[in-house]
Amino acid sequence: MGMRNHPGFIAAALATTLAAGATFALLSDSATSGAEAIKAGNLLLTRCTDSWMELSADADGVSAASPQSPADFLYQPGDALDFDYCIRGTAQGDNLAVVLDIEWDEVGDADDTFTLYTDQGDGTVSAADVPIAGGPVGTDVRVTEFEDQRLAATWGDEQRNIHWLLRIHRESAFDPAELDYEDAESPDVPGFTVRMGQTRVPVSGYTGTEVAR
Amino acid sequence: MRKLALLACATLLLAGLATGDTYALWSQEYAISARSVGHGQVGFAVSGSHQETEIDAARDAADLVFISADEELHHEAGSTDAETCFGFTVSARADGNAGLNYEISLTETFLDTDDPVFAGASIRVARDLDGDGVGDNPWFNLTSGSPSTGAQTAVAARKAEQSAQHDWVACVTAHPEEEEYQNTATVTVHTDSGQVLSASDSWNAKFRSVTGPRLDLLQLSHEVFHS
Structure with missing residues (x-):
């Protein structure tokens, strides 16, 4: 009988290993898992070409809308104009809700409305x-949750392009008493800020016109 | 240090939630600046060679402007049975509108005047289209029965600054009543014999009053039309 098969030898070796603090696997196996890439969503806000149209009849009586250049158009009572500002958003991602804010720099002329x-x-x-x-x-406006309730339910991985159009309409009736015999100026169409953002918190405490879709 | 940062983030988040603010995880914005809009101006005025003020301009759409007779015209018209003519200019602008019409009329004060020169006078007017005179242009005879010219289109353009000047000629035919006075001269002579000789002669003379106050002869109204 050899020395290695001696029960006393085995016990001594085990005690030595435990004392050294090493892991002793009676059975071991291993598998390697590849790294999981988490794709980031995307939100992007861009501008596009603005335009404006005259809706009122021209001197020849034609009332079809015609594009105008701000450089040479002279507004008078009796005119009707549309100023169109197009807004482009891109959204992609799960659990994504979008809020669009329109914040005006100032109150507009009494003849100005927007849609x-x-x-x-x-x-x-x-x-x-x-x-x-x-x-x-x-009037400031906040719009949230476009498309079908929560965007997350429908958007997923698909990139969605959101197109908005902000139209400012200026119109006044012709009134000879309103004709300007002084060298005055027409009121400016006020500027505004367009903001698109991701949100998870229900909107509250907002003082403008709020639209949930 | 890490605990401190986490605590700060949590505090900010809770503060935002407590105040009801929207907590945007991501946002992007751009600003649209105010857009200026051109503005049209309207103007209507007359200027003439025989009025006290050089230009009479309308202050609004209902304001009349006048051509008046100054002292010189009064004198000229009262000194002859022929026509006395003078020029005047209509200036108009109607930026951004379809056009502007105006009308020339005799004034009520002219029609009712008892001025010795202008009472019963007539006026006719015609356009001087190219500055060389009336030529073949039609005359508008203004009388108490037909005191207006009818509308004249002054401006017919739009979407731009647009002004026009129309030159006119007005001719006044005055028939001032000639006043008559009788003048008598008497000569008395005492002779050496004590005789008194007397002779007298009378003659009639006519005269015209050729001065008078300023008088509004013509008035011009205007109307802007937009389409």
Whole structure:
């Protein structure tokens, strides 16, 4: 009988290993898992070409809308104008809700109103476009949760392009008493800030016009 | 240090939630600046060679402007049975509108005047289209029965600054009543014999009053039309 098979030898070796603190696997196996890539979502807000149209009849009596250049158009009582600002958003991601804010720099002229549309992407208001908010220029607007309730339910990995169109309408009736015999100026169309953001907290305490879709 | 940072983040988040603010995890914005809009101006005025003020300008759409007779015109018209003519200019602008019409009429004060020169006078007016005179342009005879010219289109353009000047000629035919006075001269002579000789002669003379106060002859109204 050899020395190695001696029970006293085995016990001594085990005691030595435990005293040294090493792991002693009676049985071991291993598998390697590849790194999981977590794809980031995306939100992007971009501008596109603005335009404005005259809706009132021209000197020849034609009332079809015609594009105008701000450089040489002279507003007078009796005119009707549309100023269109197109807004483009891109959204992609799970658990993503979007809020769009329109914040005016100042209250507009009494003749100015605005309407915010969803746009089919052509940059102009068509019959298929849906008005989602509006009022006198100067009224801030916040729109949340476009499309089907929570965006997360429908968007997923698919990138969605959101098209809005903000139309400012200026119109006044012709009144000879309103003609200007002094060298005055027409009121500016006020500026505004467009902000698109991701949100998870229900909107509250907001003082403008709030639209949830 | 890490605990401190986490505590600060949690505090900010809770503060935002407590105040009801929207907590945007991500946002992007851009600003649209105010857009200026051009503005049209309207103007209507007349200036003439025989009025006290050089230009009479309308202050609003209902304001009339006048051509008046100054002392010189009064004198000229009262000194002749022929026409006395003078020029005047209509200036108009109607930026951003379709056009502007105006009408020239005799004034009520002219029609009712008892001025010895202008009472019963007639006026006719015509456009001087190219500055060389009336030529073949039609005359508008203004009388008590037909005191207005009818509308004249002054401006017919839009979407731009647009002004126009129309030169006119007005001719006044005055028929001042000639006043008559009789003058008698008498000569008395005492002769050496004590005889008194007397002779007298009378003659008639006519005269015209050729001075008078300023008088508004013509008035111009205007109307802006937009489409």
